[in-house]
Amino acid sequence: MNPIQLFDTASSTYTYVLFDEASRQAIIIDPVDTQMQRDLATLREHGVQLRYIVETHAHADHITSAGGLIEHTGAQAATPAGCGIQPSAIQLEEGDVLHFGSQTLKALHTPGHTAGSMSYLWGNHVFTGDTLLIGGCGRTDFQSGSAQALYDSITRVLFTLPEDTTVWPAHDYKGQTHSSIGAEKRHNPRITDAVLGRMRTLDEFVQLMNNLNLPKPQRIDEAVPANLTLGLRHDAGAAEDAPRAVAASAGYSGDVSPQLAYRWWKSGEAHLVDIRSHAERAWVGFIPDVPGIEFKIWPGMAVNPEFDAQLKAAVPAGAKVLLLCRSGLRSIPAAQRAQALGFEAYNILEGFEGDPDSDAHRGNVGGWRKHGLPWRQN
Numbered sequence: 001m002n003p004i005q006l007f008d009t010a011s012s013t014y015t016y017v018l019f020d021e022a023s024r025q026a027i028i029i030d031p032v033d034t035q036m037q038r039d040l041a042t043l044r045e046h047g048v049q050l051r052y053i054v055e056t057h058a059h060a061d062h063i064t065s066a067g068g069l070i071e072h073t074g075a076q077a078a079t080p081a082g083c084g085i086q087p088s089a090i091q092l093e094e095g096d097v098l099h100f101g102s103q104t105l106k107a108l109h110t111p112g113h114t115a116g117s118m119s120y121l122w123g124n125h126v127f128t129g130d131t132l133l134i135g136g137c138g139r140t141d142f143q144s145g146s147a148q149a150l151y152d153s154i155t156r157v158l159f160t161l162p163e164d165t166t167v168w169p170a171h172d173y174k175g176q177t178h179s180s181i182g183a184e185k186r187h188n189p190r191i192t193d194a195v196l197g198r199m200r201t202l203d204e205f206v207q208l209m210n211n212l213n214l215p216k217p218q219r220i221d222e223a224v225p226a227n228l229t230l231g232l233r234h235d236a237g238a239a240e241d242a243p244r245a246v247a248a249s250a251g252y253s254g255d256v257s258p259q260l261a262y263r264w265w266k267s268g269e270a271h272l273v274d275i276r277s278h279a280e281r282a283w284v285g286f287i288p289d290v291p292g293i294e295f296k297i298w299p300g301m302a303v304n305p306e307f308d309a310q311l312k313a314a315v316p317a318g319a320k321v322l323l324l325c326r327s328g329l330r331s332i333p334a335a336q337r338a339q340a341l342g343f344e345a346y347n348i349l350e351g352f353e354g355d356p357d358s359d360a361h362r363g364n365v366g367g368w369r370k371h372g373l374p375w376r377q378n
């Protein structure tokens, strides 16, 4: 069975979904933030449940949707320990194995593009990230890169896999989808000198890599810090007087800060609805006088089949409605749904508990409670 290969044209990134036929448990590799709805739809179409979100490294050219996928699916992030992606539940070391149903994904430490970079072996498939591309390899001139390490990773780790192992790269810029270890050994011009008809030596490879003179990646300053926190936002706490505009294609009316949501609610300008699960409201706390209408139901986080009817019963038709969840992610699809039902729907940024801090604790970085807005516990 092949992985499901998905492509992001803006960054030429391949995202992979693999799953176990019998148990329907799935893994996603290198998801892209702007493609999250596509990826969630792919999981739904195949009737699979996401267990792990895996990164090959901290990317410089796109932002991951890992943080969002955790919120939507309850899956765990598993990222290379050497990449320093602190919020991940699982810090992968060389040889670690992730189980999904009867399938396994094995982590191979393949440094060079970045010091922490990993490739992942699934049966006779290998996901090579930016370590090995089809007819190429990732650059080594920034982000802790090392041409020497990359040469070792390609020649001593990847090229010792069976020749018929299918290679699935993190990127391709020419429409190629996959290759094999044997084909890359023979034809990859970075590694093999076609004129001399032999593999380049370490020194020849290093010289080649050091003379590529590539421009700085366009999104590196923005993408790398965001990817070190699984793509979760860094601007929690910004107080704003107007909603933040969202793209027309977003399918809802805008994003508002907790403080602005509070003012709109108190002045009667908008209706506030808490869409967290009943369990979250009971355990973490609730806002007095605000209806609780679950968008997703714990455990399992399936969409509440009564959501539409309950929202229509609680809020007058066509009114402005503010949707609050835990961290401001689940409230986005809830706002899209409310907008589709004819409301003017807004997502409340940061949610009730805010973003996780560097110890993965919530409640310290932004959120309704952190801003001192009214709430209580039972």
Ligand SMILES: [Fe+2]
Residues within 6 Å of the ligand: 057, 058, 059, 060, 061, 113, 130, 138
């Ligand atoms: Fe990369």
